[in-house]
Amino acid sequence: MLIAHLSDPHLCPPGQLYQSVLDTTPRFAEALAQAASFSPDLLILSGDLTEHGDAESYARALDLLAAFPAPILAIPGNHDDREAFRAGLSGLPNLVPLTPSGPLHAIADGPVRVIGFDVTVPGDHHGIVTPDHAAWLDATLSAAPDRPTLVMMHQPLYPTGIGFVDAFRCFGEDTLAETLVRHPQAIRLVAGHVHRFTLTTFAGRPALTAPAIATSLALRLDPGAKAASFTEPPAMLLHHWDGERLTTHLQPVGAFPGPHDFF
Template sequence: MLIVHLSDPHLRPKGHLYQGLVDSNAMFAAALDHLARLDPRPDLVLLTGDVVDEGMAEEYAVAVEMLAGIGLPLLVIPGNHDEREAFRACFAGHSHLPKTGPLHFAVGDHGPVRVVGLDVTVPGEHYGEVYDEASSWLDSALAAEPDRPTLVMMHQPPILGGIPYIDDYNCRGGERLAAVLARHPQVERVLCGHIHRFMQARFGGTLLVTAPSTTTAIALRLRPDAEPASFVEPPAMLLHRWTPAGLVTHYLPIGRFPGPYPFF
């Protein structure tokens, strides 16, 4: 089973640039073009939040138009730049999303790997949080299929990556979440976005990875007094490949590159 993991496109109304500088819509179009050229064809696409930049209806209209042609099952979870009810309305045709409340879900009908989405967004805030209700919901969802390989997708990662100005907006309640995950060894990965970079860490007895953004990359500045900054680095996606031997995660730059050459 092949699972594409996209994150943080920060789509804007047509004719508008992300942060007034970057054409995030064109960059997401390039990501979808790259997705369309993958061989073999993936089985599932995951999008881990910040689908749009300001939660505007005009931005979600762009998202609907751009995602309409992917021709693959798509599971989405909101990020801190999404507006929960506008997000719900945008993806109203996606049966995996609940009609009210936090946008948690559990889906297992796209292949051998089950996907559980945990909505950790806090409306009006940029940080996330795992409340008691969310951890209880996750515990029950994971207990329902204890022998099935599972991915847990969320937006803000519940760890500190060392970049001070984005760590301020991580997912709080990480200890609570880690305790839940440790009870469910079938969880192969925790999949996040938010950081606009690839990170990997042990967490809750499993592996946690963050997908890069399809637009700008947050600067990797590790000094505690570092000034916030971003770069227009090559965008990328993750590709998760499941076989009975386990899950392998590939980092996949987006674009067209010289090659292939007859050597390796």
């Protein structure tokens, strides 16, 4: 099973540049085409599909996603609008269904089960795992205790060392850790939000953030560093399940010289 993972495209209304510097629509289109070339079984989008949460931007997303040749599991980020997201993607034929009210959770079954776990707080930039969230996840994980499971959120549960984004991470990590300890089949936690690839452990299992389709946050590890971004090459992750092991590959988006003979 192959899972293509894109994050943070931050689509804008026609004629607008993301943060006045970047047209994100062609970058997202190129990333989707490249992801499709790997023939994935599932596409997962870990939030910030749009920059402003407006209907025009969701209409652009729908145009770009409708032809994708695999099911799509998408959750919102802090830049999305919950109800506009729900309404805007409702016409997407290959969308993994979203919960009909409240947070926009979604579940895709397969050799690896994927749970889209919406921890966003409407109107705010950080995320939180509330006792209600944890109860939903506990019940959802309990329904398939033997299936390897990937849990996707928007904001990660851990500080990355980049202070200006860590202030807006997902809080409530103790609540989630208490839930996960009952579910060893939850083998991987993935997120977006940081606009950089990071990898650590959380509750004894690998936890990562995917790179962004939009600009990358500056790698500034000094506490109090000024927030900034760079127009680095976008990239995606490909999570490959071989029946025993889930291996994550990082693939830059673009056309590069090659293939060259290697051996």
